[in-house]
Amino acid sequence: MARVSVGDNLVPKESFGNNDRDLATNESVGSSSEGIKFKKQITLLDGVAIIVGVIVGAGIFVSPKGVLIHSGSVGQAIIVWILSGLLSMVGALCYAELGTMIPKSGGDYAYIGVAFGQLPAFLYLWVALLIIVPTGNAITALTFAQYLLQPLWPNCTPPVEAVQLLAAVMTCVLTVINCYNVKLVTKVTDIFTGTKILALLIIVAAGIWYLCAGNTENWSEPMRGSLTTPGSIALAFYSGLFSYSGWNYLNFVTEELQNPYKNLPKAICISMPVVTIIYVVANVAYFSVLTPDELLSSEAVAVTFGNKMLGFMSWLMPFFVACSTFGSLNGAIFSSSRLFFVGARNGHLPAAISLINVHCFTPIPSLIFLCVISLVLLFIPNIYSLINYVTFVEALFTLMSISGLLWLRKTQPKTERPIKVKLIFPIIYLITCSFLVISSVYVSPIEVGVGVAIILLGIPVYFLTIKYPIELFSNISQGINLWCSKFFLCMPNQEKFD
Template sequence: MGDTGLRKRREDEKSIQSQEPKTTNLQKELGLISGICIIVGTIIGSGIFISPKSVLSNTEAVGPCLIIWAVCGVLAMLGALCFAELGTMITKSGGEYPYLMEAYGPIPAYLFSWVSLVVMKPSSFAIICLSFSEYVCTPFYVGCKPPVIVVKCLAAAAILFITTVNSLSVRLGSYVQNIFTAAKLVIVAIIIISGLVLLAQGNTKNFENSFEGAQLSVGAISLAFYNGLWAYDGWRPRRPSGLISLLLQTFGDRVLYPASWVVPLFVAFSTIGAANGSCFTAGRLIYVAGREGHMLKVLSYISVKRLTPAPAIIFHGIIATIYIIPGDINSLVNYFSFAAWLFYGLTILGLIVMRFTRKELERPIKVPIVIPVLVTFISVFLILAPIISKPAWEYLYCVLFILSGLIFYFLFVHYKFGWAQKISKPITMHLQMLMEVVPPEEDPE
């Protein structure tokens, strides 16, 4: 009887413990392979398939095109060296945010957070999904461009699918990422190997008279550099031309013959995989911004049932869908790139500023001052050249949208006006009930 009573008491204790509420925190189910696939998936997107066509269309000759690609690689390396010094000097997470905070103070740092989460990340998501949509639609409209409404509806459907998957489960999102990353590595291998085979067979006539008919105007060169640097940037989307699908289909027809359909199919997988990775990472960034008080608090809440940052992911998807409605790929890329290079330039300039204002900081890596100076000038060129060569309204809209972040900053972050808090609290409460989300709890020690 004693053993029976002791066993029953232990079972009761286990039952009570199982009924205790679990800590509500984000799912932590990404393994090594899934983590690698997220990184590879966001680095290898649609850019490697799109940018070569865009660079060539701006230079109109193979010789200048190859030179620009080489120079873009050098510039990317110089920029990486600048960020290496920043990263080892200021060992805080958050991308450019802590660097801007140390160099200029809270307002520029907050504006980067605002622009990154409300402009750059959603527009990147929208552009990748539009690229996917064009790849998928073009084979069904031979000899003409797909209708705009069809492309946009399919892109919106892609955003809805990816947003839903990542809101439902971290594991499900990682499975989708793993599959699409494997597909994109296959198509990259096919293109590289087939290209080397053709060169070995003596197919080099495209390199003959490679500078003939080159377009060397400042506007054309600047746009070519834009496209090349997008491809080297890794996470950034690239400017597709109106014939992005035709380029890869032509490659398939000439190289793979009966298996030419494989190329656009796998490229579509690559773009949708990049979009999935972009949504996954952006959702976490918005979640952190909400938790730190830089965005609405409800964006830091977690789904009770799914343990995912559902409000942040859904917010990201909604903003991306809004960008799709009035804009096309080119206008969105201009909108995105202007904002991105503005803050890239400010960050590299901050490195120069801190050489004089923060001399006490330890610098395990210290690049020659000429490198950040050069990269800063290049950033200024990349910001101004497209505006001068082809002015567009999206640049003005982008500036106004950046400055609008100051309104949110002073109302909700800096001064925290009481009436602003009274407006946000009922909105947060209703959204919390509607979406079944709660604030995250601290992990038990």
């Protein structure tokens, strides 16, 4: 069987389908021997908007109380928010070195693969595919639907079926937008990033006005009740870091970023301080207006804040939460679909997912694949509980990526590094992340056990489908690939990387 190179692996040529020659006649595509590539359409501003847009999701509006619960005091909660932002900034700078040294889309998947080999990279892809990405997308979509529908049921919770249906429609609409045009995606991201920043500025302004009016009683004893056990500190940081999650999503789309060697670190250095400052000041506003008991009893802190401070304009907060989650999901779909695209291009997922549409230059099969998994998870009871099982796993693989940075410095010291951070940064992140991972074993043994089980389940899958593939699986994959090539007018991406 003839084989052609795709990325760093070999894929059966027949799996590309028999219509490659016909598709290649499109002038914008080029010859079939070269395949097609993503266009570099993401500017520096778009990159900043993607990072801010993905990070600022529902978390800061809905559940900052998680940090307060495990911190025990307002003062310590603010400290955790500041340190979580600084730690995320350190991690983002480390990823800037990895992203410019390894200019491949895919983020952690690409870095772990280069540093430690195919099996660890596949295990990250496996966990991301099974739970991390689609669960995050499903929760964001459900949050959007919940707050958009809430005004229609002012005295009770909207029906579950209505929430799920609207969430499904939203997911499908954003998938269509992502399939159609990358520039349209970035425009949507830019608009809704501006909207959510406006919402946070309203919260900040209202909080400052409240403080200037002399209402400082909530800050009389800011450190009273602080929890100092390692387990409590770890859980507080988990809650804080969860609200900052998404700082590495621009690394998923490096191949589409204009001048990534300059714009990737610039986007990180602009967006992370902005998000940290806004988050900290927003929390100061929350704690100034709401008592700890009010904040802890609230299901949506921003909505409770709005009801107390905005009067007849309180409807703005549910609207802004919906806008925030809409923009966040749009950025997450765009970025995470590239992760699965790269995994398929490297032979770790069915080859159909690595196809690119010849007109739109978007990975339509990957986007639809992600949409289907997210839709399935929308209708699983207690989907929010799944987050608890993968928080440990996410921290573990981030730890592995940063370890890969140190390992590559030792094993490949002469490799060109357009960005090279000071050694103290990855060491700080490594020590902190190790503390969180080890602490979670004692604090949440059940969640950690489930997370480890999901990882280990990926090992036999790797050997049965990739290392020693069963012929039946290969035939099914080739059939799906051929159908997708014809139905979606797609070609394989065959860009090579050294």
